[in-house]
Amino acid sequence: MTRKGLSVIITLLTLLGVQTPMRAYTLEYRDSAGVVAGRWLTKPIIVSFSISLNSPPPNIKAGSDVIGAVRNALEHWAKVTDVQFLETSSTAQTLSSHNAGDRINLITVSAENAAAFRASESPGRTRVFYDSGGAIVEADIALNPNQPFSSDGTPGTYDLESTFTHEVGHLLGLEHSAIIGATMQPRQAMNGVYGLPAFTQRTLSADDVAGVRALYGSRVGTGSISGKLIANGLAGGSRPIFGAQIFAEDAETGKVLGSTVSLASGEYHIETLAPGNYHVIVQSLEGPVAASDIASTGGQYSSLIESTAFRSFMANGPSLSQLIAVTSDAPVSLGSFVFTNPTPTLKPQVIGMNGELSTTVLPLKGGKTFRIYVGGEGIDQIATAGLSISSPLIGVVTDSLQQEEFDTPYPVISFEVTVASSVQPGDYSIRLQSAGGEFTYLAGAITVE
Ligand SMILES: [Zn+2]
Known part of the structure; x- marks a missing residue:
């Protein structure tokens, strides 16, 4: 297939000579260059189960296995990284307030957290605390006491394990993903959408796994793709494109294996990709996942409000038969894409x-x-x-x-x-x-x- 008919000019400039240290994926970057990603340096990560998990409030369906859901959520992430969680308990009930961390990584479902959610309809939230070097020193997870939960797929409720699995991703330093099927996708569905239980977020996607492995664990045997997006001919002249989605699909199976969102500098990095041949697609974030959904709290994406509108293009070239080969030997730099691109109509x-x-x-x-x-x-x-x-x-x-x-x-x-x-x-x-x-x-x- 060709892009015949589009007045798109894409120039693949010289490959970048220097590799900056890279962090993949939609991570919680602490610096504008996308080098310092917030992550835990302490191991194991000690998580404190609030006593509220043993006696959950009435918004959680009676008989739900809350502790089992939390343990499964932790296990999903621990299984794919070298992160270990150590479980302890706490009489604390509420999230630490901003600037008042207590170094206890609390997981709570207490109704006392209502104030932390105010009018928010989000099923859960994770408040993460960093030190001046960007290391995560505390993270607290709370469920929204104003939303209904269950563990058995009851229509009109959120699935406990799905919510906790997503929030543990934030605890580990992940931002939202624009891959619709990812656990870190920003909007959790209630059970009953499409007439089905909403359990898919219990299972980590390849995209979630690539993201967390970029933060923790060995990169031996994996490859990476990076580049920079610059728009020409828009109002205000040439400028970097902030908030574009870049994703890599296995050319043979069509499976999405990794994704990221470009930084304010236009740069992007997708790491811990399995060696193989890829299609790499670049597009605006104005579909089911919007640019404004990406930032969970602070970090480098927090100023991302709107995506620059441009037509999707393939970084591998206009033909689907042109592929990007990723190997574990050397990172792939796609250099800078400079383009003048008409407004999308699809x-x-x-x-x-x-x-x-x-x-x-x-x-x-x-x-x-x-x-x-x-x-x-x-x-x-x-x-x-x-x-x-x-x-x-x-x-x-x-x-x-x-x-x-x-x-x-x-x-x-x-x-x-x-x-x-x-x-x-x-x-x-x-x-x-x-x-x-x-x-x-x-x-x-x-x-x-
Ligand atoms: Zn989230």
């Missing part, structure tokens, strides 16, 4: 299945056919030939494309996909391409577990 906002639209990942199973929805500006301009899934084992069914009627300010289409029973677990992307050649991705919008 703007997917929502996905869906089972008659419902959402921004939640579509959980598909091997050996079955599903009707899936995509909605957003320009979506009705796409023909069947312009619809594809990144996995060669997930095919779009011929003649299944339909225009749908939903109460949305933009068009919604639906089409069927058949998932081969041999498809590997992981997150895959929906690719949309107009007849004019403009394309965009819903990155990691499909998960197979």
